[in-house]
Amino acid sequence: MSAPPPTVADGPLALVCGGGSLPLAVADHVEARGRRVVLFLLREAADPKDYAGREYTPLYVGQLGKLARIARTQGCREIVLIGSLVRPSLWGIRPDWLALKNLSRIARGFRGGDNHLLSNSTKLLEEQGFTLRGAHEVAPEILAPEGALGRLRPTADDHADIEFGLAYLAAAGPFDIGQAVVVAGRHILAVEAAEGTDGMLARVATLRAERRIRAPRGVLVKAPKPQQDRRFDLPSIGPNTVEAAARAGLAGIAVIAKETVVAEPVTLAEAADRAGLFVAGVRGSQG
Amino acid sequence: MSAPPPTVADGPLALVCGGGSLPLAVADHVEARGRRVVLFLLREAADPKDYAGREYTPLYVGQLGKLARIARTQGCREIVLIGSLVRPSLWGIRPDWLALKNLSRIARGFRGGDNHLLSNSTKLLEEQGFTLRGAHEVAPEILAPEGALGRLRPTADDHADIEFGLAYLAAAGPFDIGQAVVVAGRHILAVEAAEGTDGMLARVATLRAERRIRAPRGVLVKAPKPQQDRRFDLPSIGPNTVEAAARAGLAGIAVIAKETVVAEPVTLAEAADRAGLFVAGVRGSQG
Numbered sequence: 001m002s003a004p005p006p007t008v009a010d011g012p013l014a015l016v017c018g019g020g021s022l023p024l025a026v027a028d029h030v031e032a033r034g035r036r037v038v039l040f041l042l043r044e045a046a047d048p049k050d051y052a053g054r055e056y057t058p059l060y061v062g063q064l065g066k067l068a069r070i071a072r073t074q075g076c077r078e079i080v081l082i083g084s085l086v087r088p089s090l091w092g093i094r095p096d097w098l099a100l101k102n103l104s105r106i107a108r109g110f111r112g113g114d115n116h117l118l119s120n121s122t123k124l125l126e127e128q129g130f131t132l133r134g135a136h137e138v139a140p141e142i143l144a145p146e147g148a149l150g151r152l153r154p155t156a157d158d159h160a161d162i163e164f165g166l167a168y169l170a171a172a173g174p175f176d177i178g179q180a181v182v183v184a185g186r187h188i189l190a191v192e193a194a195e196g197t198d199g200m201l202a203r204v205a206t207l208r209a210e211r212r213i214r215a216p217r218g219v220l221v222k223a224p225k226p227q228q229d230r231r232f233d234l235p236s237i238g239p240n241t242v243e244a245a246a247r248a249g250l251a252g253i254a255v256i257a258k259e260t261v262v263a264e265p266v267t268l269a270e271a272a273d274r275a276g277l278f279v280a281g282v283r284g285s286q287g
Numbered sequence: 288m289s290a291p292p293p294t295v296a297d298g299p300l301a302l303v304c305g306g307g308s309l310p311l312a313v314a315d316h317v318e319a320r321g322r323r324v325v326l327f328l329l330r331e332a333a334d335p336k337d338y339a340g341r342e343y344t345p346l347y348v349g350q351l352g353k354l355a356r357i358a359r360t361q362g363c364r365e366i367v368l369i370g371s372l373v374r375p376s377l378w379g380i381r382p383d384w385l386a387l388k389n390l391s392r393i394a395r396g397f398r399g400g401d402n403h404l405l406s407n408s409t410k411l412l413e414e415q416g417f418t419l420r421g422a423h424e425v426a427p428e429i430l431a432p433e434g435a436l437g438r439l440r441p442t443a444d445d446h447a448d449i450e451f452g453l454a455y456l457a458a459a460g461p462f463d464i465g466q467a468v469v470v471a472g473r474h475i476l477a478v479e480a481a482e483g484t485d486g487m488l489a490r491v492a493t494l495r496a497e498r499r500i501r502a503p504r505g506v507l508v509k510a511p512k513p514q515q516d517r518r519f520d521l522p523s524i525g526p527n528t529v530e531a532a533a534r535a536g537l538a539g540i541a542v543i544a545k546e547t548v549v550a551e552p553v554t555l556a557e558a559a560d561r562a563g564l565f566v567a568g569v570r571g572s573q574g
Contacts, residue, residue, distance in 0.1 A: 164462070167462070168459070168462045168464070171458050171459065171461070171462065172455070172458065172459055174458070175451070175454070175455045175458065175475055176474070176475070177455070177475045177478065182480075187463070188462055188463070188464045188480050188481075189480055189481045190480045190481060190482070191464065191478035191480050193469075193475050193476055193477045193478050194476045194477060194491075194494050194499060194500055195477070195490060195494060195499075199490075199494075203482060203486075203490070204481075207481050207482060207486075212481060212482075213481055
């Protein structure tokens with residue numbers, strides 16, 4: 001599907017780390033391939049404790065000039081931005097000269113979806129001569145494989161719900177809506193928009209507790225938006241998604257294989273087995 | 288669009304009343320046309336206090352045989368079911384012989400959307416020789432007119448959001464999803480499914496309070512599902528919808544003219560003016 005992952009020949013990789021455990025997993029996978037990683041930690045997002053014993057440069061979100069300068073000095077031609085990023089306050093951005101010169105372009109990102117801030121920054125970095133890569137391109141290990149991750153598998157009924165959910169997401173795609181939906185018995189219980197996947201799952205849990213949902217268990221179906229830049233904005237699931245799905249009384253979670261990031265596959269599979277849920281990588285409805 | 292409303296010539300009308308103020312408004316409109324109304328009040332739904340001084344027959348949801356018998360005795364050939372109905376407990380249904388004989392068909396209704404219970408009951412009543420009419424067919428006064436109901440009108444930006452919302456609802460229609468969506472700046476903030484319109488608006492209010500929505504005010508767009516039986520399941524709005532939309536910080540509400548029930552148009556227009564919102568009847572995206 002995609003080109004083989006870059007190797008040592010591509011030189012060291014500049015890895016800009018947001019929050020969560022994913023950036024460190026990516027660093028480990030890339031280093032396991034023998035490629036050097038130059039770490040940048042986004043302040044107020046990445047937790048320095050997780051990087052104890054490693055060398056890194058702390059960075060405010062707006063310090064694009066600093067990032068470019070150090071990455072260049074270290075011989076990096078490729079940059080990966082990865083990890084969660086709560087929208088920083090304007091003060092937390094601390095734009096340096098390069099960012100300041102382009103602040104209106106960056107600020108525009110704030111009006112859109114979660115990752116527009118990042119994708120606007122990436123354009124600036126590309127203009128500085130860097131190549132922006134998706135984390136899954138340099139560490140394909142983080143992508144969901146096809147098939148079940150844990151012990152359980154979807155039933156025929158679950159598969160019918162998954163197909164229904166994928167068809168809905170494909171139809172809703174042109175409207176740039178959220179990437180997830182909860183389907184039970186070929187009936188849509190919830191659609192994700194601004195509230196995010198966890199918010200949607202919490203709602204299903206509440207509606208079920210209030211007995212306002214009488215449908216059978218149901219499935220969380222997640223897929224990338226048709227128009228999203230798959231380098232920076234792949235859907236992702238983690239053990240917390242499994243727990244939220246369990247609280248919502250669901251039978252399982254379906255994601256698109258090779259187009260979904262699984263932050264901690266082993267922990268996630270364990271959580272799924274413990275909760276009695278399936279987590280399955282499936283083919284997208286458009287192949 | 289629809290046939291002229293029935294008149295005295297059609298004989299008295301059997302009006303089965305659920306909760307809310309709409310049933311009484313329908314009774315008044317029908318009587319104002321000189322047609323006699325025979326009232327049935329659904330227990331645990333209609334509030335008998337609202338019907339003080341009127342003659343009526345109390346009815347459990349399952350007493351279809353009793354309904355058919357009395358309606359026939361009173362010379363009614365047409366029946367209208369109107370008003371809200373919280374799904375009754377199985378005990379609260381109290382099926383009589385006619386209902387009991389068909390309980391599996393009625394029970395099937397519980398698995399679907401809100402009004403499947405009613406529409407399954409209507410089939411039984413039709414088999415008993417009655418014609419089931421929509422409340423708006425006998426009292427077209429309850430339908431939203433085209434244009435603004437209160438003082439305010441949608442701006443050009445609001446109209447763009449309305450068109451976007453209608454296009455989304457048309458695309459999502461085949462999936463039998465909820466009838467409403469919140470759009471701000473051509474960006475979908477929330478989609479209604481099992482939580483209902485009020486639940487969705489409460490979510491938008493919360494997300495805005497948490498500053499997780501930075502988009503401009505936005506519009507609630509409501510439309511009938513393509514496949515719904517317009518006799519029994521037209522979308523409806525009331526003063527409470529206006530208040531929920533105001534709490535969500537919206538600029539206004541758009542509904543499909545002539546295909547949306549407005550329970551209390553005067554109270555609703557006053558509420559809209561007070562809250563600084565527009566409420567507009569628009570043409571559907573498919574004409």
